[in-house]
Structure formats: C-alpha cells, structure tokens
Amino acid sequence: MIDLHLLRTQPDTVKAAIARRGESTTALDETISCDRQHRQILGKINEMRSEINRISASVGSLHRDGRHNETAELKARSRELGNRLTEITAEADELAAQISRTLLKIPNLPADDCPSGASADDNVVTKVVGYDTDSYTECQRMPHWEIGEALGILDMNRAARMSGSMFAMYRGEGARLARALIEYGLDRNRDLYEEIRPPTLVRTEVMTSTGHLPKFVDDAYHIERDNLWPIPTAEVPLTSLLSGEIVDEADLPVRLMAHTSCFRREAGSAGSKTRGLLRVHEFDKVELYGFCTPAQAADIHAEILGRAEQAIADLGLAYRILDLCDADLGEASARTFDIEAYAPGADQWLEVSSVSWCRAYQARRANIRYRPRSTRPTEGKRTQMVHTLNGSGLAVPRVWAALVETHHQPDGRIAVPEALQPYMGGATAIG
C-alpha cells in the first residue's frame, strides 16, 4: 500500500511514479478527493464525540450527587447528538472503505533509479555469466523433459494423470536431486538467516499484506470451505511473521529463510513456454527474506541478490541478471533484480530468482513498525514502517531443469556439480 500521507501532501510525485508503470492515475485523483471529504467528516465526528463524552461525564456526576431528576435534559441532548453521529459515521465509513478499496489495488512506486521502459523487453541486462551460445554440445541441447523421461527421473505424464497439466513428479534420483537442491539452498544461508517452516495455508489478510490480494485473485488457489489460501511463495507467511508488531531498531535487520511448497494457478498460461518444468502449479522453493530500516535496505537487497546469484553460479549454470524496468515491476516492488539461468536444452532464459525491495509497501499493509533508537528524547521516537525485501534463494523446478540440461553428458548421464555432491550422498553423476 502506498503512503496515503504522501499522496495527500505530494500528489504529483505519486501520480508521476504510478504513471511510470503505465497505469492510470484516475483512481489516485478519486482517492485524494475521498480523503479530503473523509478527513473533514472525521473532524466533525471528533467534535461530536467530545461533546457526548462531556455530557455523559456531567450525567455521571449528577447521579453521584443524587440529583437524578436533573439529568433528563442532558440525556435528551446527548441522544440527539448520538443519532446524528450514527448518520455521519456511516458516511465516513463508506468513504474509508472506498479509499482502502482503491488503495489496495494501487501498486508500489518504482524507485527513482529503477530503469524506465514500456515492457519486459526494456529490462536492463546488467550481467551475463558463463553464456556462450556456440559452446553447447548436442547432448546439452536435449530438453530436460526428454532427459528426465529417458532416465526415469521425471514423470510428467503420470503427474498430469493425478493432478492435470503443469504438475510435476520427480522420481528416484530426480526426486533426490530436488531434495538436495533444497538442502543446498538452505545450508548456504544458515550463517545469517533463521530457518522458518511456516504454514502453507494462510488467511485472506495474510495474502493481502503482500499485495497478492485483492488484485490477483485469479492467480491464487483458494480453499473455499475453510477460506484459506495455499501460498504462492513463502514471502507471504514470512511477511506476516511480524504483522502488527513493533520491533526495536536494535533487532533489525531480521533475516529469515524458508523452504515451502508454492502454489500458483497460472491461469491461462499453456504452450511451448510451459513445457516440462518451465512453469508448474506446485513447486518447492527456498525463500530469503529481510525486514530492515530504510537505511539498511540497499545493503540487504544487495546481500540477498548476491546470495541468490552465488547459489546459481556454484551449480555451474550460465546466468544473467536483469534490472527490471518500471513497467515490468511486480505489484509490491520498488526495485527488482531477476536472475535468469540459461537452460540450453529448452534454449530459454529461465527466471530462477526475483529479488525485490518493497520499501514500506507491504509493511504498511501488514502493519509492521520499528521503534528508532532515540539519541535525544525529543527526536526520532515515533515508530516507523519497516522495509521488506525478498528473493528466491533457490527455486527447484527451473534450477533442476537448467542443471539437468547443462550437465547432461554424452553418455546420457548427468554430472552432479561438486557443490551439490555432499547433498547427493557423494554421487558424482545421475543415471
């Protein structure tokens, strides 16, 4: 959620920022005028409440003094005020509801240094590592769904029989490889990040706090009977870990990591870009997460990106880093770097991590604040919203795919990268 106060005081700045995303700003104008009316009414309500409180106190003291018969007139006056208050409060509530309805659908403001563009084509490639299109052998050009089937380590057909298309089933060493990747993803961040195993089914408010609801209902699964949502990413429950809390600045940054299943409906996406493991409804992922002060945010952002990048690099995969332009930014993000691994068999760059700085956008929705360390009693004692950052530390299916294709050997086996061998019981190859 964007800062209503900022919208109020610097409407043009906010409108310009939203316009960068290619979104209409008419909702912002409506919100500004609703807010003006709302505050006006709030002032009136405030005065009336004050009046009623005063009258009630007098009635109370008259009763205490035994002057019961002198209260009738005061009560009548207060009752009349109360009736008017009910009407005017309904008006205010309607305005408040309208404001929050629109506010919940307004995306975050892009960071000033976020590149400008019109579409995903304008994302800026900031780094390419290990990619040489002519260097790939014939066996590396075999897509993972073929390798997987040949080796019996991936069974998309039976998965589809159970759950439909775009569901995966790993088998044997393939399943072990998936599990090894998770362990690998967690262990390498154990030094700084607390491991969390959150629930995978969450309430509506929890989905709302990250920005996944209400705007993107169609992308999420929903268990209606219990009104719970299977999480699309661990970012969702991790954000709510501190919801409603006020943390000491001394305790920031808070670094968390979690391995969970992730569920995405991926409505309307089928075709060549979704073959095999390229896009699935359910997958495992290790997420890295940070809560911090605004001053710490840049460092944490770089840290998460660096860790996600190194995890891919250490698997011997070719990859590139993209600085997402404003038009391609996720709803809640102010700045995002994507890591794409190259899958030579599918001949595609696969997004394997998206590292986002959400500023206070999610903190405002989840109401997560911190109390600044006060040097002088007069200054800086007010609570402020924390900043939140997230990024995939390791997303299994696409890394699995890129790895299997990249390390496919002429003899049909798959070489296990050295960094992963300890997690595969020392095995150097699969198949």
Next chain:
RNA sequence: GGAGACGUGGCCGAGUCAGGUUGAAGGCGCUUCCCUGCUAAGGAAGUAACGGUGGAAGCCGUUCGUGGGUUCAAAUCCCACCGUCUCCGCCA
C-alpha cells in the same frame, strides 16, 4: 467433532456477576535524575499506539482480542467472529 473456561498496557496482574473523573490499581521491567567513594541498597519522576490540532507545552478523539448491538455513558451488559487453555472423541 462434543463440553467448559478464558482473552486488560513491554510483562505479570486488579477491575467485569452492582455500567459513570479507570487509558485503566498494584507489581515487575525499562529510562532519567538524586543519594551513596565505584559493583549492593535507597529516594524522586517518567514510561502504549494511532489519528487530529498547535511553534511548543498541550488539547481533542480512538483503542482493554476483532467487529457489531444496547445505553446519555461500556474494559464492564448482549451477539457474532478470531485466538488460547482444559476435558472427551478422533488422528500422522
């Protein structure tokens, strides 16, 4: 799933079954100051969040799990929801 109990400030804990200076006694913790030749002990004051207004001190409003209702007035009465605990049942 059935039955019952409970939910108060950073924490503990009064107040709820007699609705009225109770934003909330008391304690702990924390902060500042004083005293004591340092660590112990003692004394004084302060110590929620959010919104509004003001240069500031302050003033006004809201919040006693959440949301509604009753009332001139609700932490206190009524309803719904959320959560916690106990017993029974079931279960990995």
